[in-house]
Amino acid sequence: xxYLDHAATSWPKPAEVTRAMVDFLEQSGGNPGRSGHSLSxxxxxxxxxxxxxxxxxxHAPDPLRVIFTANVTHxxxxxxxxxxxxxxxxxxTGMEHNSVMRPLRxxxxxxxxxxxxxxxASGQLDLDRMRxxxxxxxxxxxxxxxxxxxxxxMPLAEIAELAHAAGALLLVDAAQTAGAIAIDQPALGIDLxxxxxxxxxxxxxGTGGLVIGANVDVAWMRPLMRGGTGSRSEYEQQPxxxxxxxxxxxxxxxxxxxxxxxxxxxxxRGIDCIRAHEVSLTAQLVAGLRAIPGVTVHTPASAREMMxxxxxxxxxxxxxxVGLRLDEEFGILARVGLHCAPAAHRTIGTFPxxxxxxxxxxxxxxxxxxxxxRAMEAIARS
Numbered sequence: 308x309x310y311l312d313h314a315a316t317s318w319p320k321p322a323e324v325t326r327a328m329v330d331f332l333e334q335s336g337g338n339p340g341r342s343g344h345s346l347s348x349x350x351x352x353x354x355x356x357x358x359x360x361x362x363x364x365x366h367a368p369d370p371l372r373v374i375f376t377a378n379v380t381h382x383x384x385x386x387x388x389x390x391x392x393x394x395x396x397x398x399x400t401g402m403e404h405n406s407v408m409r410p411l412r413x414x415x416x417x418x419x420x421x422x423x424x425x426x427x428a429s430g431q432l433d434l435d436r437m438r439x440x441x442x443x444x445x446x447x448x449x450x451x452x453x454x455x456x457x458x459x460x461m462p463l464a465e466i467a468e469l470a471h472a473a474g475a476l477l478l479v480d481a482a483q484t485a486g487a488i489a490i491d492q493p494a495l496g497i498d499l500x501x502x503x504x505x506x507x508x509x510x511x512x513g514t515g516g517l518v519i520g521a522n523v524d525v526a527w528m529r530p531l532m533r534g535g536t537g538s539r540s541e542y543e544q545q546p547x548x549x550x551x552x553x554x555x556x557x558x559x560x561x562x563x564x565x566x567x568x569x570x571x572x573x574x575x576r577g578i579d580c581i582r583a584h585e586v587s588l589t590a591q592l593v594a595g596l597r598a599i600p601g602v603t604v605h606t607p608a609s610a611r612e613m614m615x616x617x618x619x620x621x622x623x624x625x626x627x628x629v630g631l632r633l634d635e636e637f638g639i640l641a642r643v644g645l646h647c648a649p650a651a652h653r654t655i656g657t658f659p660x661x662x663x664x665x666x667x668x669x670x671x672x673x674x675x676x677x678x679x680x681r682a683m684e685a686i687a688r689s
Contacts, residue, residue, distance in 0.1 A: 309639045309675045313668035314455055314483060314616045314646075316505045316512065320569070324509055327568035328561045335564075338557055340537035350560050357567030358550075364570055364578075365500060365518055366491045372519040374553045375563055379482040380406040381531070382501035382517040385553060386478050387411065387449065389528040393418030395446040398437070398475070400461070401426040401654040402454045405647045407480060411449070426654050429607045430459030437466060441473035448477045452484040456651040456662065458589070458616030459607050460484075467496025476523060482506060483614050486573045487669075488582050498523050504562070507581075507668075509569035514562040517553070525549060532556075581669045585615040588667045588676055592617050595680035601687045605655045605662060618655075618662035621687050629663045629686055637682040641665050 310318055331353060337346030339354045355370070362370040376382045387410045391397060397414075399407060401423050415421045424437050432450075441448070448470040453460050463479060470477045476498040481490060485500075486507030492500050497520060504514030519525060530545055534555035539546040546552060573581065590610035596602050601622040607613050621629055630643035644661040645652050652658040665679065 309637075309671075309679060311639060311641050311665045311667055311671070311675075311679065313506065313671075314614075314664060314666035315642055317507060317509050317668055320511065320565075321509050321572045323568045323572055324511065324565045328511065328565040331561045331564035336560070338537075339560055341535075341557070353564050353567065354558060354560060357563045357570070360567050360570040360574075361502075361516060361518070364486075364490075364574065365502075366493060367500075367518050368493070368521065371549045372521075374517045374519065374550050375558055376515045376517060377513055377559070378505070378515040379480060379501050379503035380515075382503075382515050383407055383449075383478070383480060384410050385517055385531040386499045386501065386528070387414065387447070388531055389553075390447055390476065390478075391419050396420040396422070396444060397447045397449060398422045398424060398440045398445050399449040400424050400432055400437075400451065402430045402432075402456070402459065402461075402651045403449070403451055403648070404455055404480065404482070404651075405649070406482070407449050407451070408650055423650070426459075428655055429605065430454045430457040430651065430655060431607065431612075432461055432466070434462065434465055434469070438469055441469050441475065445470075445473050445475040448475050449480070450477070451480040451482075452490070453488075453614040453616065454648070454651055455483050455616060456618050456646050456648050456664070457605050457607070457655060458483070458613035458618075460488075460612055460614065463495045463497065467498075471496060483616060486570070486578070486581075487585060487614060489578050492518060492520060504566040504569065507573070508566065509572050510566035511562050511569075513559050514566040519549070525552065530555065576669065584669060585667065586610045588671055588673065589613065589615045589617060591673060591676050592665060592667065592679070595676070596683060599680070599684045599687050602683060605657060615667045617665045618657070619665070619683075620657060620660075620662055621683070624686065626661055626663050629683075632686050633663075633679075633682060637678070637685075639679055639682055 335349035339351035485502035504510030536551040633639040
């Protein structure tokens with residue numbers, strides 16, 4: 308079996324991740340922050356160690372500003388719903404996932420103004436059009452770091468500069484990039500960084516987070532939900548301290564332990580090494596697909612302008628048929644369709660059918676890419 312669906316979730320998980328989750332349940336299974344006994348303290352230490360690991364990975368100076376969530380969708384909703392109120396204006400791009408577009412459209416119906424900056428045929432953002440969009444007073448800019456359809460990387464530093472010049476905050480969806488490319492949150496000017504644990508960070512499902520930059524005044528960002536935090540229990544009002552303000556309810560301790568182990572695996576392997584490997588695989592995959600008659604590849608010109616997320620279509624073939632044949636005839640697992648990102652597919656001209664998405668990962672080999680190319684050539688010919 309050749310697994311090329313890492314853009315949906317990484318698999319297999321490193322052994323360290325499974326071991327950390329089992330160890331948490333067997334040895335440190337208390338409720339962190341809810342008791343003073345030894346198991347609760349041990350659990351709290353593991354959760355805080357994971358918070359420190361995430362902060363270190365993104366160069367965030369304060370681990371207490373790492374808010375753990377269930378996934379990147381949860382993180383994006385927390386930031387979007389917490390910051391925007393009727394009368395505010397938000398600017399986003401034409402390559403966003405529904406994790407961004409659905410909460411924005413919901414808020415639009417309440418009086419939040421939403422402007423979508425169009426992108427090019429391969430997903431590249433036109434910075435001049437972003438600059439024009441920001442001439443009007445804007446509260447928030449939301450941008451994916453890399454498209455989950457084309458892999459196209461957004462120029463975050465330039466977007467941040469434009470956003471800040473307009474007095475706006477920048478929220479980044481790092482679902483496809485966290486753990487696969489170096490992200491220095493302060494240096495890039497990212498105010499809020501939303502990430503998921505189960506993709507390139509190699510963690511389990513049900514984990515993610517929001518890293519809140521120092522420039523964000525949390526007094527003005529509302530929690531998405533309220534409840535028990537293990538702190539200030541004498542009050543019926545939500546505490547203002549971080550991370551408690553945004554982390555109500557018992558945390559996913561076992562999942563967070565696995566996430567911490569996944570971050571450790573990424574750091575030990577070397578994020579620059581991971582990136583170089585995936586750029587090489589992407590270049591091999593894109594070049595090979597472009598050489599197959601009838602195959603159209605929807606990616607930027609260079610593998611260095613994108614993540615390891617390659618979308619393609621085959622002339623005369625339904626994408627579902629291609630995906631089924633890859634699986635049943637060749638043992639290659641890919642994802643087909645709209646990838647929960649209809650805006651991106653409208654941008655690149657593949658709506659409503661979508662594309663075949665091939666997404667290698669850090670353990671994918673060049674031989675597996677070569678086998679995939681042979682399979683795609685056989686499907687395109689038949």
